[in-house]
Amino acid sequence: MNSAITILLTILVFGVIIMIHELGHFIVAKLCGVRVLEFSMGMGPAIFTHQKKSEEMELDPETGTMMPVNRNTKYSVRILPIGGYVSMEGEDSASKDERAFCNKPIWKRFLIVVAGAVMNLLLGFLILVGAVSTMEHVPTKQIASFQENAASQAAGLAVGDEILKVNGHSTLTYDDVITEILSDDDGTVDFQIKRDGTVQNIEKVTFYTEITDSKRELDIDFKLLAVENSVGGTLSYSAGRAVSLGKLVWVSLGDLVTGKVGFDQLSGPVGVGEALGQAASISVMNLLILIAFLTINVGIFNLLPIPALDGGRLIFILIEAIFRKPVPAKYEGLIHAVGLLFLFGLMIIVTLKDIIRLF
Template identity: 20%
Template structure:
C-alpha cells in the first residue's frame, strides 16, 4: 500500500509539473514532440496529432520534449518558427517557469479540497477568559461574538484569525450576552511566536479559549460543606438534584439559589491506576458516587464561600517523582496560590510566570488542607537538536493539572468557500516561506545538510500519512509539491532554475550563451545534483538505520 501511495504521489506531481511546461508551450505555438511521465519501459504510449504521449514504468521523473534547433532531429522550414529557440525571451521564461509554478500553485487546490471538506466548526463563543489578558473584564464566558469591526463571523477560527492579524489594533466586537447585544472594544496584545528555523512571528492575543471548563471541582478547605459531604478535589459533577450538569457554570447555576437546603450531587471520581495493562500505561478510571451537599444557609457569597467548591483549574493533578516540584514538596491535590509572591488565578497564568524566566528559580506557594506551603522550583531544561539540526533549549514544568473542557455544539461555516480558499492560500504561503527559509539556513550553515531528505524519506512520509486517511495524504502531497517546485527553481543547470539563469545572461548580454558553455554548465549542474542526491540518500539510509536500531532496542528491552 505504501508503494501505491508513493507511485500515486510521484505520478501526480510530475504530471502537474510537466503539464505546466506543455500547456504554455502549446499556447505560444511551440511544437511538442513528446510528453512523458515516468522513465524506463513504456507501459502506455499513444500519438496525438503531433505529440507522442508516454507513461513509463518508473514514476520518478518526466519530461516535455520540444522542437529545438540544437537537437539531432532535422527541423523542417515550416517548423522553424515553432522551435523553442525561436520564441521571444519572455515566452521561453514563462514556458520554463510554468513547471515549478504549477507545483507551487497546485497545493492551493489540494489545501482547498481539505479545508472545504471541514464540516465541524466551533462557534465564536467565549469559553474561558485568561486573567491578565486584554479580554479580562470585557468578555465573559458564554459571550457569543457576532461581528468584529462590522465583519460578521460564524466560527471561533475566524475570530482567532482576525485577532491574530491585529496586534496592537483596536477591535470592536459585537457580542450577544444575556439576550441582548453589547459592543466591546478590545486591543489584542502583541505576542512573539518563535518557530523552527529562527522564524519569528508577531501575533495578536486577547486571552480567550473556545470551550468552557467541565464541572470538575476543587476543594481547598477540609472544614467546608463540600468536604464534609464526601466530595473531593477532581470529582466530576454530573448531576445536581437530578438535573444534568456539564460545565462548571452549570454547577454554579444549579446551586446559586441554594442556602441551606440539602441536595444530592452525583459525581464521577477519577482513581489512578499506575502501570495498567502490565505496565504499558498509567491511567485513571471513574468511580461513581452520590454526596448529600448542604450549602451554608447564611450569607449570599459565591459558590466557594457557601460550599467550598471551586474550579479545579489551579489544582495539581500529577507531579513527577524526583522532579524539582516533587523535591519542593509539591503533591497532587495542592492548590497553586502564588508565584514569586504574585497571586495567580489560573493554571495558564502559573505556567506563564514560570516560563517568562525559565532559567531562574521561582518561589511557588500552594495550599494543602487549608495550610500554606511554599518551595523553590527550577524548571528542568533539556538541550536538544531539532529535526533541522538547530540547538534548542526546552523547559518542562513537571507538575500538571486536569481541567477538561466541554466543547460547544459544532456549527456550519457561513462562508465556507471563501474560508477554504483563504486558508489554502495562507497555508501555501506558510509552507513556501518555511522551505525558502530552510534553504537559506542551509546555505548560511545554520541548518545541517543532514536534514536533506531523499526518495526513501518521501516514501516513508507518504506511506505514514496515507495510512491516516485521504486528507493527511493530500496534505503531504501539497508540502512535497511545493518542495519540488522550489527545488526546481534553484539556479543549478539542468534544473528549470538553471535555464532561467541562462536566460538572465541572455537578457544582459543580448545574445544566447554559446552552446558549448551551456553544455559544460549543464554537466557541472548534473554533478552538483548527483552530489545532493547522494547526500540525501545517505541521510535517508542513516535515518532508516536509526529507526531499525530503535526497534531492535525495544525488542531487547
C-alpha cells in the same frame, strides 16, 4: 503503515507531482507554438506510444531525395511510474526550425520554463482546498480564550485580538501563529495585534516552558477562534496556508544555507516516503497537507538558480534579455550537465543517508 503500501504511495505521489510539473511545460509550449517532440508519462522503456501520422516531406542531405518526416508530438507511457518529461525541438541545442524553443521570443521561453513550477504551486493550492473543504470549522488568528492565570493575558493580550505578527514575522493563518511561537528561542515573544480596528504592539510576552529530554516545550496558554466554514473561508484559508507552506520552504532553505539546520536533517525520497507513511497513518488530512507541502516544495525548489533546474534556465534567459545575445548553446548545455551531475550526486548521498538511518 505497510512498507509495500508506503512505497506505492511514495511512487504515486512523486509521479503525480512530477507529471503535473511537466504538464505545465507541455501545455504552455503548445500554446506558444513550440514543436514538442515527445511528452512522456513515466520513465524507462516505453510500453505504449502514439504519434499522429504526418505527410510532411524533407530533403535527405545524404541521398538528395525527399523523405517522409513526422514532427508531430509523440505521446508515450513508460514502464516506471516515477514522473515524466517533455522534449522540445531546440531545447538544448541550436535549431533552424522556426517552431524550435530556442527560436521563440524571450517572453514565451520564460513562460514555458516557469509553467512547471506554477502548476506545482496551483496543485498544492487545489489539494489544500480539497482538504479544507471537508472541515466544519476554519481556524482564525483571533484569540478566543485563555487558560486560567495565563501569562500572555497578564502581559496584555486580550480576547478578540487578531494576531498580525509574531516576533516581527507576518502571520497569514492560524498555523503561522502557532509555528512562529513554537519556533521562538527563549519563550519570550513579541506580538503585533489588531484590537478594535487599531494596530498595537504587545512585547515580551513570556510563555511557560519546560525542558524534557533535552527539548524545550512551550505552553501556548490561549486558544484561537474557529469559525464555521464557507466557500470564502475555504478559499481564503487555503490560499493563506499555501503561502505559509511556501514561506516554510524558503525558511528551511535559508536555515540549511546558514547552517542553522544540518545536512543530516535533509531528506530524500526514502525519508519523504517514511514521512508520507506516518502522515497517512494519522489521518487523510495530514497526508493531504504533506502532499501539498511537497508539491509546493518542488515548485519553489525548481525555481532556484541552479543549473539543470528551471531556475537555472531562467538565468540564461535573463542573461540573453539583458545582453541581447544568448549564451552559446554548447556552454549552456555543459553548465546544465554539471548541475545535473551535482543534483544526482546530492540525491544519492541523501538517499544513502536515509537508508542507513532506517537500519
